[in-house]
Amino acid sequence: MENGAAQPVIVAIDGPSGTGKSSTSKAVAAQLGLSYLDTGAQYRAITWWMVTNGIDIDDPTAIAAVAGKPDIVSGTDPANPTITVDGTDVAAPIRTQEITSKVSAVSAVPEVRARITELQRSVAAGAEKGIVVEGRDIGTTVLPDADLKIFLTASAEARAARRSGELKGVDVHTTREALIRRDAADSSRKTSPLAKADDAVEVDTTELTLAQVIECVVTLVEEKRAAK
Numbered sequence: 001m002e003n004g005a006a007q008p009v010i011v012a013i014d015g016p017s018g019t020g021k022s023s024t025s026k027a028v029a030a031q032l033g034l035s036y037l038d039t040g041a042q043y044r045a046i047t048w049w050m051v052t053n054g055i056d057i058d059d060p061t062a063i064a065a066v067a068g069k070p071d072i073v074s075g076t077d078p079a080n081p082t083i084t085v086d087g088t089d090v091a092a093p094i095r096t097q098e099i100t101s102k103v104s105a106v107s108a109v110p111e112v113r114a115r116i117t118e119l120q121r122s123v124a125a126g127a128e129k130g131i132v133v134e135g136r137d138i139g140t141t142v143l144p145d146a147d148l149k150i151f152l153t154a155s156a157e158a159r160a161a162r163r164s165g166e167l168k169g170v171d172v173h174t175t176r177e178a179l180i181r182r183d184a185a186d187s188s189r190k191t192s193p194l195a196k197a198d199d200a201v202e203v204d205t206t207e208l209t210l211a212q213v214i215e216c217v218v219t220l221v222e223e224k225r226a227a228k
């Protein structure tokens, strides 16, 4: 770098549920002084709004008709990521099992994806130092020109064990089945499915600690920055 001022760096982290996207992305952003965007939280927030407003989530036409209504705002500090819908803090209610079970149907609707993708691009464009954006289609669709693309994977067993450690009272088998169902829905939808970009670096986290995954991604970002 000629003048010592770091150029913004855009990092896309995609993968199925429980592979470590959120924990890794937050830590990498915090370590490198970047912003952070959890795009799953945005899809959960619009799903929460649909459910709260009595929209039939099995009716894509009804969802499409109101997809532009909720005002979703994401705070991008990795130490304190926030999310509001029409000014209401929804950080807790978007994590219920009800919303988790409905989010794939809502996020498959093209009008919902168009709306949320536009939001994501404007957040990324406004991040002065750069940003780590995590989701399912960031490297393929939302930010295809990202400086670095990571695709995290892990066995279904490891992912279910991690998730059921968070959800007290839910057994690993039930969690595993729910994860597999959601991955299948997210991977098979027509618009912007969960997929690895051709130029993404795949990291299998099954046998890695979270600290190892973070270190691996930080090193890859630093290499990209040095080459810029």
Ligand SMILES: Nc1ncnc2c1ncn2[C@@H]1O[C@H](COP(=O)(O)OP(=O)(O)O)[C@@H](O)[C@H]1O
Binding pocket: 015, 016, 017, 018, 019, 020, 021, 022, 023, 024, 162, 163, 165, 166, 205, 208, 209, 210, 211, 213
């Ligand atoms: N490599 C890892 N080894 C063990 N546990 C992990 C690892 N990565 C993440 N976790 C844990 O697994 C859970 C799910 O991680 P999270 O980052 O929310 O995944 P995702 O965002 O991909 O759904 C969290 O409790 C997290 O602390």
Ligand SMILES: Nc1ccn([C@@H]2O[C@H](COP(=O)(O)OP(=O)(O)O)[C@@H](O)[C@H]2O)c(=O)n1
Binding pocket: 016, 017, 018, 039, 040, 041, 043, 044, 103, 104, 105, 107, 108, 134, 135, 136, 137, 138, 182, 186
């Ligand atoms: N870029 C994204 C991010 C999430 N999603 C949808 O949002 C859901 C919730 O994402 P999430 O990242 O919060 O999921 P978990 O990691 O919490 O399991 C996914 O299952 C997808 O249906 C998406 O379609 N595209």
